[in-house]
Structures are given as structure tokens and as C-alpha cells.
Amino acid sequence: MFALRRPSVLPGFGPTLGFALFYLSLIVLIPLAGLFFKSAELGWEGFVRAVSTPRVLASFRLTFGAAFLAALLNAFVGFLVAWVLTRYRFPGRRVIDGLVDLPFALPTAVAGIALATLYAPNGWIGSILDKVGIKVAYTPAGVWVALVFISLPFVVRTIQPVLQDLEPEIEEASASLGARRWQTWLYVIIPVLLPAMITGFSLAFARALGEYGSVIFIAGNLPFRSEIVPLLIFVQLEQYNYAGAAAIATVMLMASFILLLIINVLQRWTARRHGAD
Amino acid sequence: MGQATPRLLRPPPPTTEPFAVKWALIGTAVLFMLLFLVMPLAAVLSEAFSRGIGTYWAAITDPYTLKSVRLTLLVAAISVPLNVAFGMTAAWAIAKFEFVGKSVLITLIDLPFSVSPVIAGLIYVLMFGAQGWIGPWLIDHDIRIVFAVPGLIVATTFVTFPFVAREMIPLMQDQGTDEEEAAILLGASGWQTFWRVTLPNAKWALLYGVLLCNARAMGEFGAVAVVSGHVRGVTTTMPLQIEMLYNEYKFAASFAVASLLALLAVVTLVVKATLEWRFGEELAAVHRAPGGKV
Amino acid sequence: MERNSRMGGRFRNWIAAAVVALGALSPAGAGAQALLNVSYDPTRELYEAINKAFVADWKAKTGQTITVNQAHGGSGAQARAVIDGLEADVVTLALAYDLDVIAARGLFPADWQKRLPQNSTPYTSTIVFLVKKGNPKAIKDWGDLTRAGVQVITPNPKTSGGARWNYLAAWAWALKQPGGTEAKAKAFVQALYKNVPVLDTGARGSTVTFAQRGLGDVLLAWENEAFLALDEFGKDKFDIVVPSFSILAEPPVALVDKNVDKHKTRVLAEAYLNFLYTPAAQKIIASKHYRPRDTAAANPADLALLPKLDLIAIDDPVFGGWAKAQATHFADGGVFDQIYAGAR
Numbered sequence: 001m002f003a004l005r006r007p008s009v010l011p012g013f014g015p016t017l018g019f020a021l022f023y024l025s026l027i028v029l030i031p032l033a034g035l036f037f038k039s040a041e042l043g044w045e046g047f048v049r050a051v052s053t054p055r056v057l058a059s060f061r062l063t064f065g066a067a068f069l070a071a072l073l074n075a076f077v078g079f080l081v082a083w084v085l086t087r088y089r090f091p092g093r094r095v096i097d098g099l100v101d102l103p104f105a106l107p108t109a110v111a112g113i114a115l116a117t118l119y120a121p122n123g124w125i126g127s128i129l130d131k132v133g134i135k136v137a138y139t140p141a142g143v144w145v146a147l148v149f150i151s152l153p154f155v156v157r158t159i160q161p162v163l164q165d166l167e168p169e170i171e172e173a174s175a176s177l178g179a180r181r182w183q184t185w186l187y188v189i190i191p192v193l194l195p196a197m198i199t200g201f202s203l204a205f206a207r208a209l210g211e212y213g214s215v216i217f218i219a220g221n222l223p224f225r226s227e228i229v230p231l232l233i234f235v236q237l238e239q240y241n242y243a244g245a246a247a248i249a250t251v252m253l254m255a256s257f258i259l260l261l262i263i264n265v266l267q268r269w270t271a272r273r274h275g276a277d
Numbered sequence: 278m279g280q281a282t283p284r285l286l287r288p289p290p291p292t293t294e295p296f297a298v299k300w301a302l303i304g305t306a307v308l309f310m311l312l313f314l315v316m317p318l319a320a321v322l323s324e325a326f327s328r329g330i331g332t333y334w335a336a337i338t339d340p341y342t343l344k345s346v347r348l349t350l351l352v353a354a355i356s357v358p359l360n361v362a363f364g365m366t367a368a369w370a371i372a373k374f375e376f377v378g379k380s381v382l383i384t385l386i387d388l389p390f391s392v393s394p395v396i397a398g399l400i401y402v403l404m405f406g407a408q409g410w411i412g413p414w415l416i417d418h419d420i421r422i423v424f425a426v427p428g429l430i431v432a433t434t435f436v437t438f439p440f441v442a443r444e445m446i447p448l449m450q451d452q453g454t455d456e457e458e459a460a461i462l463l464g465a466s467g468w469q470t471f472w473r474v475t476l477p478n479a480k481w482a483l484l485y486g487v488l489l490c491n492a493r494a495m496g497e498f499g500a501v502a503v504v505s506g507h508v509r510g511v512t513t514t515m516p517l518q519i520e521m522l523y524n525e526y527k528f529a530a531s532f533a534v535a536s537l538l539a540l541l542a543v544v545t546l547v548v549k550a551t552l553e554w555r556f557g558e559e560l561a562a563v564h565r566a567p568g569g570k571v
Numbered sequence: 572m573e574r575n576s577r578m579g580g581r582f583r584n585w586i587a588a589a590v591v592a593l594g595a596l597s598p599a600g601a602g603a604q605a606l607l608n609v610s611y612d613p614t615r616e617l618y619e620a621i622n623k624a625f626v627a628d629w630k631a632k633t634g635q636t637i638t639v640n641q642a643h644g645g646s647g648a649q650a651r652a653v654i655d656g657l658e659a660d661v662v663t664l665a666l667a668y669d670l671d672v673i674a675a676r677g678l679f680p681a682d683w684q685k686r687l688p689q690n691s692t693p694y695t696s697t698i699v700f701l702v703k704k705g706n707p708k709a710i711k712d713w714g715d716l717t718r719a720g721v722q723v724i725t726p727n728p729k730t731s732g733g734a735r736w737n738y739l740a741a742w743a744w745a746l747k748q749p750g751g752t753e754a755k756a757k758a759f760v761q762a763l764y765k766n767v768p769v770l771d772t773g774a775r776g777s778t779v780t781f782a783q784r785g786l787g788d789v790l791l792a793w794e795n796e797a798f799l800a801l802d803e804f805g806k807d808k809f810d811i812v813v814p815s816f817s818i819l820a821e822p823p824v825a826l827v828d829k830n831v832d833k834h835k836t837r838v839l840a841e842a843y844l845n846f847l848y849t850p851a852a853q854k855i856i857a858s859k860h861y862r863p864r865d866t867a868a869a870n871p872a873d874l875a876l877l878p879k880l881d882l883i884a885i886d887d888p889v890f891g892g893w894a895k896a897q898a899t900h901f902a903d904g905g906v907f908d909q910i911y912a913g914a915r
Binding site for chain 1: 727
């Protein structure tokens with residue numbers, strides 16, 4: 001018989017997987033399937049029309065673009081923060097470490113209001129930027145700022161444990177073999193951390209795609225310019241067009257699923273290769 | 278290593294960066310954190326106390342605010358344990374066994390991370406709403422889910438769904454199955470093996486997952502807003518109370534309640550730091566444990 | 572082992588906490604009658620005052636203690652919540668269109684607007700301008716809003732009921748100008764929205780953007796919201812400008828038959844809606860800067876703040892009622908979408 005799983009002496013595979021699947025179906029899969037059925041009410045043509053109007057396409061561009069750039073910045077800065085927090089000792093380190101989780105705990109609406117307060121032309125940061133002619137609040141840049149804020153913890157918290165696990169012995173070995181510090185970085189540290197960086201980047205990207213609460217306060221929400229996809233879903237709902245809202249939501253959902261799937265496959269692949277080394 | 282060189286001539290240790298580079302990195306990281314995290318937090322606090330400590334106290338002891346705090350605690354107290362139970366079972370199945378479709382399963386667990394909160398709320402309205410699939414049946418039997426407390430719990434559970442599982446799976450995968458297999462071969466039951474071997478090894482990930490899950494559960498706004506109905510004092514959690522006060526132009530009061538949630542992040546930090554300090558040795562031992570990643 | 576038991580203890584504490592919280596949450600005095608009034612954003616202060624008066628009135632008349640629960644949000648979102656199962660006894664929303672949609676789902680009859688006096692709107696309002704103190708940009712009327720260099724703050728008509736009144740007032744003004752045509756009106760609103768730097772999702776969001784963030788030169792607002800902004804943000808900071816012409820905004824109220832029959836609250840809910848038309852309630856309405864239907868009992872000082880101006884109703888042939896106005900202007904591909912697609 002074709003084996004769906006590798007044999008193991010450990011018990012409990014059936015019940016645990018069964019419960020996990022049951023719970024997953026109840027909370028996530030069945031409700032999400034409902035979304036598909038709702039958007040199917042439109043028929044294929046109606047579905048395509050609903051998700052391909054110029055306005056929807058413009059907001060897809062903005063949402064994916066801003067989320068990508070936010071995740072990209074976070075991939076680097078998040079790596080830097082994780083490195084500094086795990087490798088160096090400096091005053092205030094623990095406080096900074098704790099603050100990384102702030103975007104999780106702060107309701108997204110509060111984050112949005114706080115960021116708008118800061119970056120508005122009369123805010124602490126906005127008034128300084130205003131003098132040099134940079135506008136952040138109520139522009140696409142505002143969307144980006146909000147997304148950087150909410151997605152930062154994902155990168156830091158993904159890279160941190162890997163860095164903690166990275167034995168200093170490897171770097172010592174590299175150094176004792178005559179490698180300069182930059183060579184150790186390039187050939188030893190970065191390759192080990194790359195999978196975690198990519199995972200962190202993707203989680204941040206995925207999270208940023210769906211963000212609503214913090215963005216609407218700082219975005220300006222102008223059609224074709226600073227209108228994000230979740231807002232369009234909201235607009236469809238306001239018109240009592242549930243199927244149209246579900247259609248846009250379905251596209252977002254598929255995009256996230258494919259993105260996350262690629263990452264997870266990639267990660268298992270690198271993990272296996274890593275294990276085989 | 279050998280004989281001592283005069284201090285000034287000694288190059289930096291080969292496993293760290295030169296002094297200047299190190300502090301430049303620290304400086305950049307701290308600056309970024311100041312700009313993106315500390316400033317918003319400072320803005321929240323400065324707004325919260327802008328009308329003085331009296332207004333602050335009045336805001337957080339307002340009966341409606343207290344009701345919202347109680348409701349938020351209730352919602353978290355139900356949805357977090359549910360997700361812990363799920364996280365532990367899913368981690369056991371995924372981390373300790375090899376089977377077909379694992380990547381898809383993990384991806385499905387991740388999915389709530391990226392689902393827009395508006396969608397998360399919408400799916401439950403589509404299911405349980407009066408115009409939904411099982412909504413009419415529920416109404417006939419006088420069971421209320423959306424626009425009542427159960428809806429808040431379900432939406433929160435959805436949004437915080439991946440946190441515990443996501444923290445536990447990688448760590449348990451890293452630890453492999455050798456210890457568990459040894460325990461089973463020595464005659465322990467599966468249950469004993471899990472409680473005595475697996476869980477102690479994974480308790481840090483579990484704890485960390487619980488903390489994040491809890492923080493997110495209490496702070497969730499978007500999904501909860503869709504299923505709440507905004508009935509003051511009945512279905513308003515803290516984030517909704519914050520929005521409500523803000524919409525009444527009670528900015529100081531609104532930020533005062535928000536500061537309570539920011540405080541939650543600080544409490545999370547203190548709990549984590551204390552545990553790391555008390556059990557730091559153990560933690561290090563777990564990381565270096567035999568059977569771990571080689 | 573010891574650690575395990577400690578963990579178990581913590582778990583027990585959690586459960587205990589949950590039980591305590593559940594107990595605390597169960598409605599106090601389940602026997603007492605309660606009404607749920609589902610309303611829109613700007614009426615928070617109004618219904619807070621009216622509910623207090625109604626509860627006292629009911630107690631005096633019947634000896635019963637009742638409670639009135641309030642839910643506020645965007646008008647459309649609130650209507651949707653009622654449709655999806657939020658069990659409102661009465662709805663008091665921003666525009667008749669939202670109530671028509673609820674009626675279409677069978678929660679109350681389609682002729683709901685005839686069941687209470689004056690189109691079921693116990694109070695009205697209109698749209699005025701809020702400008703910075705001293706009116707530095709000299710904004711007097713709708714025509715000034717399209718001038719270069721004037722920034723206008725108004726919410727998104729797709730998500731805000733108030734914003735639809737703003738939009739329709741601008742449209743009607745442009746049509747009424749000498750030689751006004753639909754094409755000219757469209758060009759006018761297009762030019763107006765070109766001057767809008769931020770489209771908030773709700774009226775309150777726009778007020779905050781204008782008053783708190785200091786963005787824009789003029790805020791298009793409900794009259795009552797403009798007065799509230801003066802009270803909240805300081806009379807020394809802003810002025811109200813009343814244009815020559817505006818729209819008669821009629822926020823309607825209705826009894827939700829399906830829910831009151833289920834809750835057995837019909838008598839109470841009817842009394843509540845009728846109370847809105849009493850002199851006592853009309854006085855409160857005027858004091859919160861809405862326009863009362865019955866001015867007899869109102870405080871003359873409150874009435875003096877509400878100037879007479881030329882108002883157009885939604886049933887005017889220019890609009891042809893809400894159903895038509897909604898389809899023409901705000902539906903997908905309607906005039907509002909066209910002006911943005913064209914401006915690109």
C-alpha cells in the first residue's frame with residue numbers, strides 16, 4: 001500500500017492530526033470556503049469583472065507594492081535589530097527587545113491614529129518632514145509607514161531564535177581558518193540566516209497585505225492613489241454587495257495562500273538540505 | 278591563544294565586529310526602533326495624559342471602560358486556551374511525524390496571519406448572520422453568535438489561530454524525535470511522553486506563543502469590529518471602546534484605554550524577561566540538548 | 572513533576588477567571604425591559620440626552636425601570652448589522668436609503684416612512700461649512716470650494732451617509748446656477764473632489780482630520796457636527812459658514828417589527844419613537860443643534876443659531892428620491908466613480 005506517512009514508534013498521530021484538522025476546519029477552512037461560495041454567486045464573468053476594474057487593479061498595485069516594500073525594509077532592519085539584540089549588550093537592550101512586540105498588542109486602530117498624529121503636517125515627525133517638503137500622512141508613503149510598523153515583529157521574531165541557536169563555535173572556526181570578519185559574514189552567517197530572513201520577509205509581507213485598521217487612518221484613501229484593497233472590500237459591503245466583497249477577498253486570499261505555500265515548501269526544502277549536510 | 282599582546286595593538290576578537298561598526302549597528306537599530314516603535318508609544322502616552330492624571334484615572338475607571346476590560350479578558354480567556362490546545366496537538370502531529378501534505382497543512386495554519394481582519398469578520402457574518410447559511414436556523418433556536426459575545430470569541434480565535442502552533446512547530450521539529458522514541462521504548466505511555474519529555478523541552482515556545490497570542494487577542498480590532506454591532510457596554514471590547522471614545526472626541530480618554538493595552542506589551546516583556554532570567558540556564562541547556570539539531 | 576502541578580494550578584486559575592468573568596457578564600436584571608437603538612455616528616450626544624429623558628419619563632408614567640442601549644457606527648455599516656442579525660428594536664440612521672434596504676429584507680414594512688409624522692424624521696439637519704477662524708480663504712458659498720488652493724475635507728460618499736448629503740448638496744447647487752446642466756454639475760463636483768486631499772471613511776474621521784490634524788481649509792459637515800466641533804475643539808479656532816443654499820438632510824427613524832415582536836417590546840419601542848416628537852425631546856434636539864420639527868418648546872437661543880436658508884429635499888425631481896440618487900451617483904460605475912476615473 002502507498003504509505004501516506006513514514007512509520008514511527010511514536011503514538012498519537014491519528015488523534016492529534018484528527019483534532020488539529022477538525023479545529024482547523026471549524027475555525028478557518030469552513031468559513032473561508034463560505035467566501036468562495038459567496039463569490040461564486042457572481043459567475044465566472046461577474047467575478048472577473050468585479051476584480052479587474054481599473055480602480056480595483058490600482059488598489060492591488062498599491063497594496064502589493066507597499067506591502068512588498070515594507071517587508072523588504074523590515075527584512076533588513078529586522079535582521080539588524082535581531083542581530084543587535086542577540087549579539088550585543090548595551091543599556092536599554094531588554095526594553096527594546098520587549099518593544100518589538102508592541103505592534104502585536106496595540107490595537108491596529110490605535111497604531112493608525114498614533115502614526116497619523118506623528119506624521120500629520122502638525123505632528124512631531126510630520127512637521128519636521130514638512131519643512132523639507134516630504135509628505136507622509138495621507139499619501140501612499142503613509143500606507144508604507146503603517147505597514148512597516150505592523151509587520152516588524154514578524155521578521156525580528158523569526159530571525160532571533162535562529163541567531164540564538166547559531167553556535168559561536170562556527171564563527172570561531174571560520175576565524176581560526178583565517179577568514180576575515182566580512183568573509184565570515186558573507187560565507188557563514190548570511191547563508192545560515194537566509195531561510196529565516198526569507199520566512200520573516202514573507203510573513204511580514206503576508207501580514208501587511210491584509211492590514212486595514214492602522215492604514216485607513218494615515219492613508220488618505222483617495223481612489224487610484226492611496227486606497228488599499230481591504231478598504232475596497234469595505235466599500236463593496238457598504239453597497240450591500242456581499243458577493244463583490246467576497247470576490248475581492250477571494251483574490252487576496254489566494255495570493256496569500258500561494259505566497260505562504262511557496263515559503264513553507266522552500267523552508268522545508270532548505271531544512272532538509274540543512275539536515276542532510 | 279598564547280601570549281598577551283599589548284592592548285592597543287590587539288585586533289578585535291575574530292568573532293565580533295570592530296568597536297565602531299558594532300556601535301554604528303546598535304545606533305541604527307535603536308534609532309529605527311525609536312522612530313517606528315517608541316515614538317508611536319510616546320504619542321499614545323502623551324495623548325493619554327494630556328488632560329492630566331485625573332482625566333486619565335476617570336477614563337480607565339469609567340463603568341463602560343471597565344465593562345470593556347472585563348469583556349476583553351473573557352474573550353482572551355476562552356480563545357487563548359482553545360488555540361493552545363490546538364497548537365500543542367498540531368505541533369505534535371506535524372513536528373513528530375512525516376506525512377504527505379504537511380506543507381499545505383502548515384500553510385493553512387499560517388493563513389489567518391494574512392487574512393484581512395475585515396474578511397475575517399465577514400466570513401462569520403456570512404455563516405452566522407441572519408442572511409447567512411446557518412444564521413436563520415440559529416435565530417429560530419434563539420442562539421446568537423454574531424453581534425454577541427460568541428461572535429467576538431470566534432473572530433478573535435480566528436485572528437490568533439496560528440500563534441501558538443507557529444511558535445511550537447519549528448522548535449519541536451528541531452528537537453527531533455529521539456528523546457520521545459527512547460521514552461516510548463522504555464515503556465512510557467504517549468501521554469506521559471508528551472507531558473514529561475516533549476512539553477518541558479518546548480515550554481519556552483509554548484509560553485512565548487501564549488504571550489503573543491494573548492497580546493494579539495486583546496488588541497484585535499478589525500475582525501471584532503465587524504461582528505460586534507458596537508452595542509455600548511454589551512459587545513464592546515477594549516479596542517472598540519477606544520474607537521468609540523475617539524469618535525466622541527474624547528481623545529485623552531481614548532488614548533488612556535489604549536495605554537492599558539500598550540501596558541500589556543510591557544507586562545509581556547516583563548514576564549518574558551523574568552522567566553528568561555530565572556530559567557536562563559535551563560533554556561540554554563534545551564538549546565544545546567543532544568538530539569537537537571546537529 | 573512540581574513544575575507540572577504549578578502549570579496545572581495556573582490553568583485552574585485561568586478557568587476560574589473565565590467563570591468569574593462570565594458571571595459578571597450575564598445581563599444584570601434580566602427581567603427589566605431594554606431597548607436597543609441602532610444609530611449612526613453623529614447622534615451619540617443627542618441620544619445620550621434623549622435616552623435619559625425617556626427613561627425618566629417612562630418611570631414617571633409606569634413606574635418601570637428600563638434601559639436603552641445604544642449602538643453607533645457608520646450608517647451603512649449599522650444597517651448591514653441589523654440586516655445580518657443585530658437585534659435592534661429601533662433604528663435611527665442617517666438616510667432613508669439605509670432603512671429602505673432593511674425594509675427590503677422584511678424586517679419592517681416597505682411603507683415605514685408613512686408610519687410616523689413628517690416622513691418619520693423627528694428632526695432634520697443640513698450641510699454647512701466649517702472654516703478656520705476668520706475664514707482666511709474667504710469661503711462664502713459652494714462656488715468657492717473649487718478654487719485653486721482651497722483644500723476641502725469631506726468623507727467618502729461610498730462609506731459615509733453624511734458624505735452623500737455633502738455631495739448631493741454640491742450637485743444641486745451647481746444645477747441651480749444660471750445655465751446649470753447635469754454636465755456642468757458633474758464638472759463642478761469633479762473639480763470639488765479634486766480639492767479633497769483625504770477621503771475619510773466616516774464623518775467623524777473627517778472632523779478629526781480637519782480640526783485635530785489641521786488639514787484642509789474647509790470641512791463640509793452636518794450642521795450639528797459643525798457646532799459640536801466648535802464646542803469640542805474651541806470656538807476661538809473655527810467659524811461656521813452657512814452657504815446660500817443647501818440640502819434638507821432628513822435622518823429617519825423606524826420600529827423594527829420583527830425584533831420588537833420577538834423581544835415583546837413593541838409598546839415600549841413605539842413609546843420611544845413617539846417620545847422623539849414630544850416638546851421635551853424636541854427641546855433636547857434643538858439644544859444639540861439639530862433642527863426640530865416643533866420649535867414651540869425649544870430654547871430661543873438654540874433656535875437663533877440655526878439660520879434660515881434655501882433647502883432642497885431628496886424627493887425633489889433633481890434627485891428623484893434616495894433609490895434613484897443612490898443608483899445614479901454612488902453605485903459602482905455611478906457619477907462619483909466616473910469623476911475619479913476621469914480625473915486619473
